Amino acid sequence: MAISKNVRYIMFLGGFVGLIGATMYPIAISPMMDVSEYKKIQKEARKNIRQEDIQPGNMKVWSDPFGRKKPDSE
Structure with missing residues (x-):
């Protein structure tokens, strides 16, 4: 019994998409799920790196532009 061309084509595309998914999982998906x-x-x-020492052009180290204040610890 011969498998029709459509079924073979669908199996080929499914395998191709599966291969791409299997390749992308450890590269893109896994790192985003568990950082x-x-x-x-x-x-x-x-x-051993102090950010103040390597900041270019004597620029200020990044701070929150919205000025959120840390809660006071009493």
């Missing part, structure tokens, strides 16, 4: 590993890596990599 804790990347935060840990970034914290370790920037451990």
Whole structure:
């Protein structure tokens, strides 16, 4: 029994889309779902860097432009 051309075409496209999805998962989807590993890596990599020392042109280190104040601890 021969499989029709439409079924083969649909299986080919489904496999192609599945392959792209399987390729993109570890690259794009997984890092967005769990950022804790990347935060840990970034914290370790920037451990000995003082941002004030590497800020270009003696510019002020970024601060919140909306001026949110931290709650006072009493």
